[in-house]
Amino acid sequence: xxxxxxxxVATGIVLVGFAFDWVLGxxxxxxxxxxxxxxxxxxxxxxxxxxxxxxxxxxxxxxGALGALLPAEIGARLIAGxxxxxxxxxxxELIFRPLPExxxxxxxxxxxxxxGPELRINPTSRIVVYGDSFIEASYTAxxxxxxxxxxxxxxxxxxxxAGVAGYGPDQCLIRMRQEVAELKPQVVVLGIFTGNDFGDLxxxxxxxxxxxxxxxxxxxxxxxxxxxxxxxHRWPVLLHLINGAIQNRHFASVNNKEHxxxxxxxxxxxxxxxxxxxxxxxxxxWDIAVAPGGDSAIAKRQLMHAALLQIRxxxxxxxxxxxxxxxxxxKDIVATDPELPDDGSWAPKQLSTWVEExxxxxxxxxxxxxxxxxxxxxxxxxxxxxxxxxxTGQKLAADIVARRLRKTVNDxxxxx
Numbered sequence: 001x002x003x004x005x006x007x008x009v010a011t012g013i014v015l016v017g018f019a020f021d022w023v024l025g026x027x028x029x030x031x032x033x034x035x036x037x038x039x040x041x042x043x044x045x046x047x048x049x050x051x052x053x054x055x056x057x058x059x060x061x062x063x064g065a066l067g068a069l070l071p072a073e074i075g076a077r078l079i080a081g082x083x084x085x086x087x088x089x090x091x092x093e094l095i096f097r098p099l100p101e102x103x104x105x106x107x108x109x110x111x112x113x114x115x116g117p118e119l120r121i122n123p124t125s126r127i128v129v130y131g132d133s134f135i136e137a138s139y140t141a142x143x144x145x146x147x148x149x150x151x152x153x154x155x156x157x158x159x160x161x162a163g164v165a166g167y168g169p170d171q172c173l174i175r176m177r178q179e180v181a182e183l184k185p186q187v188v189v190l191g192i193f194t195g196n197d198f199g200d201l202x203x204x205x206x207x208x209x210x211x212x213x214x215x216x217x218x219x220x221x222x223x224x225x226x227x228x229x230x231x232x233h234r235w236p237v238l239l240h241l242i243n244g245a246i247q248n249r250h251f252a253s254v255n256n257k258e259h260x261x262x263x264x265x266x267x268x269x270x271x272x273x274x275x276x277x278x279x280x281x282x283x284x285x286w287d288i289a290v291a292p293g294g295d296s297a298i299a300k301r302q303l304m305h306a307a308l309l310q311i312r313x314x315x316x317x318x319x320x321x322x323x324x325x326x327x328x329x330x331k332d333i334v335a336t337d338p339e340l341p342d343d344g345s346w347a348p349k350q351l352s353t354w355v356e357e358x359x360x361x362x363x364x365x366x367x368x369x370x371x372x373x374x375x376x377x378x379x380x381x382x383x384x385x386x387x388x389x390x391x392t393g394q395k396l397a398a399d400i401v402a403r404r405l406r407k408t409v410n411d412x413x414x415x416x
Contacts, residue, residue, distance in 0.1 A: 003048045006059050009066075013041035032246070033239070069238070076237040084240045087138075088164070093178075094171050095204060095219055095277055098164055107138045115161040116142060123158040127405065128183055130172040131191030132200070134327050135163025139388060146191075146394040146401075153402035163191065166282065168200025169307040170207055173314060180318045187321050187405060190311060192304075194351035195329030195387060196282040199264065201303035202271045202296070203278040209299065214306040219277060257339035261286045268296035284331055284387075289346045305358045312364050324366040325401055326355045327389070330381040333373050348374075367404055369397055 017037035047058040085104045091097040098113040110118050115136055120126075129135055129147050137145040143152070147161040160183070162175065172190060180188065201207055208217040235243075264287040267278060288297040308324070315322040331337055332348040340346055347353075352370040359366040373380055373396070380393030389397070 002052065002056055002059060006048050006055060007045060009059065009062060010041045010045035013044060014038060017041065033243070073236050073238050076241060080237055080241060084235075084237055088166075093219065094174055095206075095279070096164075096166070097175075105138070106141045107136070108142075115145075115163065116147070116159075119160065120158050125157040125186040126160065126183060127154065127157050127187045127189060128160045128162050128179070128185040129189040129191065130167075130176065131163040131325075131327075132167045132193055132197065133163070133165035134193045134388060135161060135191045136165050137163065137388070137394065138165060139382075139386070140391055140394065144391045144394065146389075146398050149395050149398035150402055150405070153398060154405060157186070160185075166200075166279070168197055168204050168206075169304065169311065170201055170204050173307055173311050174206070176311065176314050180314065180320060185320055187323060188315050189323050189325060189401070189405070191325045191327055192355050193327045193329070194355060195284055195331065198285050198288065198300035198304055198351070198354075199267060200282065201307060202267050202300060203281060205271065205274070205277050207303050207306055208274065209272075209302075214302055216310070257286055257290075260284065261290060264296065268299065271299075284329060285351060288351065290341060292345065292350060301354055301358075304355065305362075308355075308358050308364060309362055312362050322364055323401070323404065324355070324359055324364055325397070326352050326359075326366060326368040326370070327397070328352050328368075328370045328373055330378075330387040330389075333370070333376075333380070334378050365404075367401055369400065372396065372400055 014037070017034045044058070044062050047055050050058065082104055085102065087099055087102050087104055087107065087109060088096040089099050098109045098115075100109055100111050100113045102109045107115055109115055112119055115138075127150070129150070135146060137147075140148075142148050145161065147159050147163070151157075151159040162172075162179075164171070167175075169190070169192060176188065204219070206217060206219055207214055209215075260283045263281065263283060264285070267281070268287065270278070285297075285300070287294060288300065291297060312322060328349075329351065331340070332351060335348045349370050352368050356366060356368050358364075373393070376392075376396070380389055380396060382388055382390050
């Protein structure tokens with residue numbers, strides 16, 4: 001009886017492993033979590049070879065541990081559940097988009113899919129701010145974000161935070177095309193984070209090179225990417241915590257120039273081959289820093305120029321002034337990383353300058369924050385491995401950009 005029950009428990013554990021992807025979501029194929037589940041099932045089955053007394057003890061221990069999972073999951077949900085609430089859902093055009101009426105911590109996505117309060121009806125003036133996690137700023141309370149502090153400077157205008165963590169300029173372009181006609185903003189502001197927005201254009205696959213030209217392309221979601229979104233919705237919080245601990249340990253062991261340089265090169269080669277979208281792999285532009293004249297750096301610069309051209313054309317079509325805010329990477333401002341080249345091939349302002357040069361050649365109004373940020377160094381960014389700007393950095397940026405916007409909002413000139 002005990003051995004039969006042991007085999008039944010072991011079989012159940014193995015079946016959970018086989019059903020892992022289908023029930024909980026996850027990458028196709030056998031992953032680390034499934035291997036661990038299979039190993040546990042095999043170990044439980046092997047206890048039937050032990051003497052009867054030891055078989056009983058291990059069976060009781062296994063059933064007790066499995067029975068403890070439910071209260072452990074309840075406790076994990078109470079303590080950390082909010083951290084894993086999904087804020088985005090897959091989208092055929094944007095790859096992913098904000099989930100209306102979702103929330104996590106200080107972040108609330110309104111019914112229109114923007115962070116912050118509900119939109120006003122017929123506002124006197126409206127400014128929409130697009131960008132990535134630097135604009136969405138999920139790590140900052142609403143009023144202290146860049147957009148929130150702009151709102152305090154420009155209190156007569158409605159400020160819409162259209163930032164989405166993980167977005168690149170290409171996704172911002174598509175969202176503008178979908179929304180600008182309906183929103184009717186007085187100004188569109190686009191935040192470009194130089195630390196990884198060049199690479200986003202490679203990873204997102206929304207722009208491709210064909211016969212030496214950069215053309216837009218329909219996104220193709222990989223099965224792995226679709227499963228990734230399923231996982232975020234379905235996984236128990238305990239699994240999120242375990243997976244997060246494993247990833248953090250792995251990140252700590254590979255967080256160096258050589259690793260990320262290899263990742264950047266792999267991203268570029270897979271882009272050349274037309275491979276599916278790569279998600280959740282944002283990293284500093286090491287390939288540009290090490291070899292600004294290399295193939296991947298040249299391609300990224302061409303992609304950024306092409307994206308800015310289409311963004312300008314979209315705004316021109318709707319007769320909306322565009323202002324690009326160029327946000328420098330913490331690594332470029334602090335410039336103390338020993339792995340950065342010291343042979344004169346790398347310049348801290350290089351990435352910002354490339355965006356500025358594209359804006360100038362396309363006659364796009366822009367504000368580069370590099371010169372204003374450089375004297376303040378690390379004080380404008382989080383001091384941990386997180387490379388985002390803190391409240392102080394967002395305040396300084398809002399002060400600078402508000403001065404540029406104030407006249408536009410009040411006078412609504414033809415050009416900024």
